[in-house]
Amino acid sequence: MRDTAGATEAAGRAGATGWSHGFDLAPPHGALSDWHGLDAFLQELTELAVHAVGGTDSCSVTMRRRGRLVTAASSDGLAPALDGLQYDVEAGPCVCSLENGEEERG
Known part of the structure; x- marks a missing residue:
C-alpha cells in the first residue's frame, strides 16, 4: 500500500x-x-531536471560515499566527466554545493 x-x-x-x-x-x-530504487529515482530525476530547467544541457547528483565524492546519477555521459574534473581539483559547483549546501557563485 x-x-x-x-x-x-x-x-x-x-x-x-x-x-x-x-x-x-x-x-x-x-x-x-x-x-524502483534510489538509483532509478535519481536517474529519472536528473533527466527530468534537464527538461524542466531551460538552457540546461546536463545534470548530475553528487554524493559522498566512503569519504569520496561520486556521481550517483546523471542525465548523460557529459555530467560525470565534468564532475570528475571537479572532484580531482576539489572545487566547482558540485563540490561547493555538497560541502556548503550552497551553489558556487563566481
Missing part, C-alpha cells in the same frame, strides 16, 4: 508557496510512486 496523499498535498503546497521555482513536481512524485 502506498501513501500518495501526503506527497500530493506537499506538491500542491510547493506550487502555492513558489519554492518549486517552476519545477513541475508531478513527474518526480510519479517516480517515487513507482519506486
